[in-house]
Amino acid sequence: xxxxxxxxxxxxxxxxxxxxxxxxxxxxxxxxxxxxxxxxxxxxxxxxxxxxxxxxxxxxxxxxxxxxxxxxxxxxxxxxxxxxxxxxxxxxxxxxxxxxxxxxxxxxxxxxxxxxxxxxxxxxxxxxxxxxxxxxxxxxxxxxxxxxxxxxxxxxxxxxxxxxxxxxxxxxxxxxxxxxxxxxxxxxxxxxxxxxxxxxxxxxxxxxxxxxxxxxxxxxxxxxxxxxxxxxxxxxxx
Ligand SMILES: [Zn+2]
Ligand SMILES: [Zn+2]
Numbered sequence: 001x002x003x004x005x006x007x008x009x010x011x012x013x014x015x016x017x018x019x020x021x022x023x024x025x026x027x028x029x030x031x032x033x034x035x036x037x038x039x040x041x042x043x044x045x046x047x048x049x050x051x052x053x054x055x056x057x058x059x060x061x062x063x064x065x066x067x068x069x070x071x072x073x074x075x076x077x078x079x080x081x082x083x084x085x086x087x088x089x090x091x092x093x094x095x096x097x098x099x100x101x102x103x104x105x106x107x108x109x110x111x112x113x114x115x116x117x118x119x120x121x122x123x124x125x126x127x128x129x130x131x132x133x134x135x136x137x138x139x140x141x142x143x144x145x146x147x148x149x150x151x152x153x154x155x156x157x158x159x160x161x162x163x164x165x166x167x168x169x170x171x172x173x174x175x176x177x178x179x180x181x182x183x184x185x186x187x188x189x190x191x192x193x194x195x196x197x198x199x200x201x202x203x204x205x206x207x208x209x210x211x212x213x214x215x216x217x218x219x220x221x222x223x224x225x226x227x228x229x230x231x232x233x234x235x236x237x238x
Contacts, residue, residue: 017096019077036073036228037100040107051108056231060204064211065196065222069108071100074200074228082200082228085134094134097199097227098141105195110223111146114195116188118151120210121179123159138227139197148195153185154210174205179213190218201226 013022016030023030029037040051047057050068059068072078082097084090105111119139127133136152143150160174181189196210201224211222 016077017093018081030077033072033077036075036078037071038073038104052231058201058204058229058231060208060232063204063208064215065207065224067108067110067113067223068201068207068229069101069104069110069223069225070201070227070229071097071104072228074202074230078228086199089131091132091134091137094137095141098138099145101138101197101225101227102142102145105142105146105225110195110225111148113193113221114146114148114223115192116149116151117143117146117195117197118153118214120196120198120206121152121154121156123156125159126156134199135197138199142197142225151185151188153181153189153194154196154213155180155182176209179210181213181217186217189214191220193221193223194219195223195225198224198226199228201229203230 009025014025014027015021016023016033017028018033019030021030021032028034038052038056040046041053041056043053046053047059049059049063049066050057050070052058056073074082081090081093085093085097102111105114117139119133119135121136122130122133140150157178157180160178194214196207196214198207201207207224207226211224214222
């Protein structure tokens with residue numbers, strides 16, 4: 001490394017875009033964040049929806065979307081960073097997640113299949129309280145990286161308790177009918193292949209309900225992507 005580069009690296013050290021730890025100039029992520037990256041499995045027996053091994057596959061039995069892509073497990077620093085984005089206004093961290101989410105979409109060839117990108121909406125009251133929707137900000141960036149338009153076609157009709165605050169048997173009912181399509185956008189959905197983006201997928205029920213709503217309005221196919229996800233085996237692996 002040239003002296004000028006060394007000085008530059010000393011004054012402006014390269015930081016892990018997820019957790020802001022100092023990393024080597026040739027690294028994209030720190031070691032602990034890199035451990036949470038997932039790649040489509042090369043093995044024969046992989047889930048057709050997420051291209052991941054059985055151990056990591058987050059897809060449930062009765063889902064309405066046909067493909068799923070995500071770069072990270074929702075653990076460690078990834079989890080902490082996504083919480084900072086969601087609860088502490090750290091929207092500056094979104095771009096790094098958007099780039100990696102776009103990479104995982106491209107790895108699976110989903111960018112070529114997608115007509116447009118949309119996102120999981122917030123209710124009006126939740127949006128007013130937070131001032132931004134992190135899923136929207138993520139989707140807008142991802143749409144730039146995969147070169148597809150981002151259209152805000154979904155509407156959240158009412159505020160719902162967070163899924164993890166409810167016992168399992170109440171979670172599905174909690175979201176039932178929670179999403180709707182803006183009436184003026186109904187024509188844009190018919191026959192389209194839509195990529196729905198959320199920041200975090202844990203149970204998958206939110207994505208599923210959004211996908212179902214878009215299919216009811218005549219979408220041809222629904223794909224989903226998130227910055228991070230929890231595999232159902234998350235508890236067992238810890
Ligand atoms: Zn890191
Ligand atoms: Zn799967």
